[in-house]
Amino acid sequence: MNTNSNDGSAVDLREVCKSYPVGGRLVPVLRDISLRIGYGELVAIVGPSGNGKSTLLNMITGIDHPTTGEVLVCGAAIHAMDEGRLSRWRGQHVGIVFQFFQLLPALNLLQNVILPMDFAGKLPPGERRARALQLLEIVGLSDQVDKLPSAVSGGQQQRAAIARALANDPPVIVADEPTGNLDPSTSRDVFKLFDDLIAAGKTVLIVTHDSELACNVPRRIEIRDGRIALDGSCVEPVELPAR
Numbered sequence: 001m002n003t004n005s006n007d008g009s010a011v012d013l014r015e016v017c018k019s020y021p022v023g024g025r026l027v028p029v030l031r032d033i034s035l036r037i038g039y040g041e042l043v044a045i046v047g048p049s050g051n052g053k054s055t056l057l058n059m060i061t062g063i064d065h066p067t068t069g070e071v072l073v074c075g076a077a078i079h080a081m082d083e084g085r086l087s088r089w090r091g092q093h094v095g096i097v098f099q100f101f102q103l104l105p106a107l108n109l110l111q112n113v114i115l116p117m118d119f120a121g122k123l124p125p126g127e128r129r130a131r132a133l134q135l136l137e138i139v140g141l142s143d144q145v146d147k148l149p150s151a152v153s154g155g156q157q158q159r160a161a162i163a164r165a166l167a168n169d170p171p172v173i174v175a176d177e178p179t180g181n182l183d184p185s186t187s188r189d190v191f192k193l194f195d196d197l198i199a200a201g202k203t204v205l206i207v208t209h210d211s212e213l214a215c216n217v218p219r220r221i222e223i224r225d226g227r228i229a230l231d232g233s234c235v236e237p238v239e240l241p242a243r
Helices: 053-061 083-093 109-120 125-138 154-165 184-199
Strands: 009-022 025-038 042-046 068-073 094-097 172-176 203-207 219-224 227-232
Touching (some): 009 053, 025 053, 042 053, 094 154, 172 184
Parallel strands (some): 042 203, 042 219, 172 203
């Protein structure tokens, strides 16, 4: 099969299956997932726990590899990359926002945002501090840059994590339960940041159990038993035909 993506899709999954060995047998988690997401789309991935949502994100970020099938992101066949090449590619093309923030506790917020730039080497060293300051200002943390993560609220840590995900200006942002540890008001603020990213031309994929957030996203993909059960809007979901 041709592994070049010429249709302008930011994300293109082709018949992706993923199984894990458990007790001497392979247990399927993703089953024949084919999915295209265009540049500039905001997509919520929903469904019950244990049905494959986070595994799907791991395919898209290259954190994990499919058992079979192809994964193309920004035109690159990441399923075929070795770990060294994949790590370099990920640092420049995908920003990841985690539920538990994953900020380094010994670094202040500014240093946490600069760190991905140091790893990727995408910007000259003299420009990295200014970019980090700009990103922290965008997420409303310009007065918190010298504080350690433990000295700010959970919502502020998540804002800093979003700034860090944007450090290398990646075209794709993926977020795994980004509002799972936040109160409703802060969750809405974080969602507004994702909305702003779409306006700036980013592609954003969010795994969430937050029904309010999911129903305010233009496209909602529901995963059940490792398959795409629904793909459409919250108001008028389109049920896919049975296989």
